[in-house]
Amino acid sequence: xxxxxxxxxxxxxxxxxxxELLKEKHLESQGFLFGPIVxxxxxxxxxxxxxxxxxxxxxxxxxxxxxRPKANFLRKAATYAFLNNFxxxxxxxxxxxRKAMFSSIDRQLAQRFKRWxxxxxxxxxxxxxxxxxxxxxxDIYGEVLDPETCEYSPARVRILKTPFNITDMxxxxxxxxxxxxxxxxLWSERNQKKxxxxxxxxxxxxxxxxxxxxxxxxxxxxxxMLIDGDRIEESNLPRLxxxxxxxxxxxxxxxxxDRIKAFWNGKANVETIANYISKQNYxxxxxxxxxxxxxxxxxxxxxxxxxxxxxxxxxxDLGIRIEASKDHAGGKIKYQGGQIIFVxxxxxxxxxxxxxxxxxxxxxxxxxNDGEKRIRRExxxxxxxxxxxxxxxxxxxxLAVALFTNMFVNFITGISHISPIISFDLMSGQIKNHEAQKxxxxxxxxxxxxxxxxxxxLESQKVFVYENENKTNC
Numbered sequence: 001x002x003x004x005x006x007x008x009x010x011x012x013x014x015x016x017x018x019x020e021l022l023k024e025k026h027l028e029s030q031g032f033l034f035g036p037i038v039x040x041x042x043x044x045x046x047x048x049x050x051x052x053x054x055x056x057x058x059x060x061x062x063x064x065x066x067x068r069p070k071a072n073f074l075r076k077a078a079t080y081a082f083l084n085n086f087x088x089x090x091x092x093x094x095x096x097x098r099k100a101m102f103s104s105i106d107r108q109l110a111q112r113f114k115r116w117x118x119x120x121x122x123x124x125x126x127x128x129x130x131x132x133x134x135x136x137x138x139d140i141y142g143e144v145l146d147p148e149t150c151e152y153s154p155a156r157v158r159i160l161k162t163p164f165n166i167t168d169m170x171x172x173x174x175x176x177x178x179x180x181x182x183x184x185x186l187w188s189e190r191n192q193k194k195x196x197x198x199x200x201x202x203x204x205x206x207x208x209x210x211x212x213x214x215x216x217x218x219x220x221x222x223x224x225m226l227i228d229g230d231r232i233e234e235s236n237l238p239r240l241x242x243x244x245x246x247x248x249x250x251x252x253x254x255x256x257x258d259r260i261k262a263f264w265n266g267k268a269n270v271e272t273i274a275n276y277i278s279k280q281n282y283x284x285x286x287x288x289x290x291x292x293x294x295x296x297x298x299x300x301x302x303x304x305x306x307x308x309x310x311x312x313x314x315x316x317d318l319g320i321r322i323e324a325s326k327d328h329a330g331g332k333i334k335y336q337g338g339q340i341i342f343v344x345x346x347x348x349x350x351x352x353x354x355x356x357x358x359x360x361x362x363x364x365x366x367x368x369n370d371g372e373k374r375i376r377r378e379x380x381x382x383x384x385x386x387x388x389x390x391x392x393x394x395x396x397x398x399l400a401v402a403l404f405t406n407m408f409v410n411f412i413t414g415i416s417h418i419s420p421i422i423s424f425d426l427m428s429g430q431i432k433n434h435e436a437q438k439x440x441x442x443x444x445x446x447x448x449x450x451x452x453x454x455x456x457x458l459e460s461q462k463v464f465v466y467e468n469e470n471k472t473n474c
Contacts, residue, residue, distance in 0.1 A: 005144045005155035006045045007089075007133070008312045010346025010454070013048055014159050020053045021093050022137055028067040030054045032077040033089035036456040037129065038311055040287050046087050046131065046144070046155070047312050049454035052077060066105060067092050082120070082128055083463045089142070091133040100134045100141035110152060114145060131155065160314060160344055163191075163414030164198075164289075180220055191413040195220035198412065199269075201288035203227045203277050203304055205252040207239035207397040208318050209294035214241055215405045217260045222268040224260060225288055226253040229276040239394050276300070279367065282307045283457065290408070291315045302363050302445075305351040308343055309446045310455050315343040316408065317351060318400050322391045337425040338400045340407060346453060348420045349439045350446035396426055403431070 009017070021029045035049035054069055061068040081088035090113070094100065102110070110132055120128045133142035143152040158165060176196075177184065184192050200221055202209050205228040213224065232240065232247050232255060240252075247255045253272035260268045275281060277300050285291055285307045293304040293315065301317060308315035318340050325332035343350050351357050403422050410418045419433035445451045449464065 003039075004043045005146075005153055006043050007048060007131075007142055007155055007157045008045050008454075009048045009157065009159045010312060011159060011161040011344065012347045013051055014161075017051055017091075018135070020051075021091070021135055022095065025095055026064055027062055028064065028093050028095060029062075030059070030067045030069055030090070030092040032081075033091055033133070034077075034081050034084070034086040035089075035454050036086055036458050038286050038456040042287075044144075045158075045286075045312075045456075046089070047454040047456050048089075049086065050448065064096070065103075078120075078128075080463060082124070082126075084461055085458060087129040087131055087144075089131045089133060091135060091142075094134055094136050097136045098138050100136045100139035102132075102134055102141075102143075106132070106134065110143075114150070114152075117145060118150065160312060160347065162411045162418060164194075164314070164412045176220075183219060187409065187413045187415050191415075192220050195409075195412060196222050198289045199223035199225065199287065200290045200292060201225040201227065201285050202292045202294065203285075203300070204294040204296065205230065205256060206236070206294060206296065207392055207394065208320060208400060209292070210240045210243070210252065210256060211397060211401045212292060212294060212318070212404060213256055213260065215401050216408070217263050217268070219405060219409060222260075222264050223270075224257075224268070225271045225273070225284070226256055227273045227275065227277055227284075228252050229274055239392060239397060277303055279303060285313065286311045286456075288313060292404075293317045298358055299363050299367075301351060302358055305343065306445055306452055309345045309350050310452045310457075312345050312454050314345070314411065316404060317341045317343065318404055320392070320396050320400060322393070322396065324391045333427070335425075336396055336427055337423065338396055339421065339423040340400065340404050342407060342411070342418065342420045344420070345446065346439075348436045350443060352445040353437070353440040353443050396424075399424055399426070 017031070021031055023029070031051060031053040033048050033051055035047040038045045038047060054073065058070055058073040059067065060070045078088050080086075094103070113130060113132070117128050117130045127147055129145070129147060131142055131144040133140060140157050142155045142157065144155050145151075146153045177189075180192050198221060200216060200223070202213050202224065205213070205226060209228065213226065216224075230252050232243055232250055232252055234245075234248055237243055237245065242259055243255060251272075251274045253274050257270040257272050260270050271287070273281070273284065277295070282303050285304075291304060291308050291313050293301060295301055295304070304315060304317070307313070318338065320338040322336050323334035325334075341351065342348065403424065407418055407422065410416045420436035421434035422431065423434065424431045439446055441447055443451050446453050455461065
């Protein structure tokens with residue numbers, strides 16, 4: 001089956017693109033986009049990492065119906081993309097049109113570019129990736145020069161904003177009308193169908209992750225990736241709704257997969273990974289459309305946060321905190337609450353942007369191998385502390401699940417506003433919505449220059465051109 005192509009924009013870069021390119025109402029404008037390809041099992045995504053907008057003195061020709069950049073600017077942009085293994089994307093505007101489509105002049109230029117790309121590949125003995133796009137005040141359209149066929153293939157445009165335009169709607173009718181009748185009455189059949197097509201990765205299947213999966217299945221999600229290396233223990237049963245005593249010892253991912261498939265009459269697609277998330281397997285998350293983290297340690301959170309930023313995948317992070325008397329006599333609760341943080345890469349802060357969210361020394365130790373940990377332990381840099389499990393009960397987990405499910409539906413459907421941070425305190429009975437700060441420009445994870453923003457599977461960016469005055473850096 002041939003994979004489809006998708007351009008993936010953060011909301012922030014897309015809004016800057018519209019503002020800058022459509023500034024001139026009566027003239028065509030041009031810019032260049034750059035980013036890597038991420039090859040998943042069902043589609044090829046081009047992650048938009050950077051935008052260059054042509055200044056007025058960079059045009060060789062500019063009218064209301066045609067535009068052409070100067071050769072030196074074009075050469076500099078193409079070289080920048082080539083050296084960084086980015087796709088080189090040429091985008092221009094049709095300011096008077098409503099529907100975005102290429103003109104006959106555009107098609108002729110595209111064929112010239114195609115011959116040029118082939119010549120570059122032959123001379124350099126290296127693949128050069130090219131795409132072109134056209135934007136109007138109301139629409140955007142693009143095509144990719146497919147390196148396999150050397151022909152232009154149409155590509156969808158995905159923007160990380162609400163409502164989430166994750167995929168083209170399939171032609172097959174939605175067949176679960178009766179089961180989801182009450183949901184359809186609230187958010188429409190189209191949105192119900194959209195929910196059934198989204199793939200959600202849930203990492204961590206404790207009291208939060210297990211019940212989140214149950215909740216998502218019941219609002220209409222049927223494509224899952226479940227990641228957890230734990231087996232069901234007897235002490236888990238009070239918090240895992242639907243788990244049975246005879247399932248003790250079974251991997252959580254397997255037991256939960258069985259429940260989801262039973263609910264969907266076998267029509268659910270559930271990928272199970274009976275392992276813990278790590279630097280060695282986080283690339284598997286690029287198959288998902290949304291990531292949900294319900295983990296209990298900051299190393300796993302850091303890895304999920306970086307994966308979301310790298311692959312431009314919306315990420316929900318959930319956490320519960322319960323403090324009780326240390327003598328375990330019961331009855332003395334100091335705190336019981338939690339929070340949900342929504343990370344929309346490129347638009348909202350990532351977890352590392354928040355001051356003191358991560359202990360980076362602790363995270364660095366988590367990346368050490370066994371030999372390195374043994375040496376540092378002998379030198380006294382690592383102290384083993386065996387703590388007893390923290391208290392955990394069902395009520396705060398269920399409240400977090402309910403709040404998250406509402407946030408998730410609002411993000412996908414757009415039926416209501418979504419706050420990037422929600423916190424709750426069961427001691428006072430308060431639930432608070434918080435507006436997020438702006439992303440930290442020097443963040444080691446999500447910044448364009450110092451972080452991993454939209455790098456996909458690339459380890460790092462090789463060449464920077466920040467001294468270039470003709471560049472708008474997003």
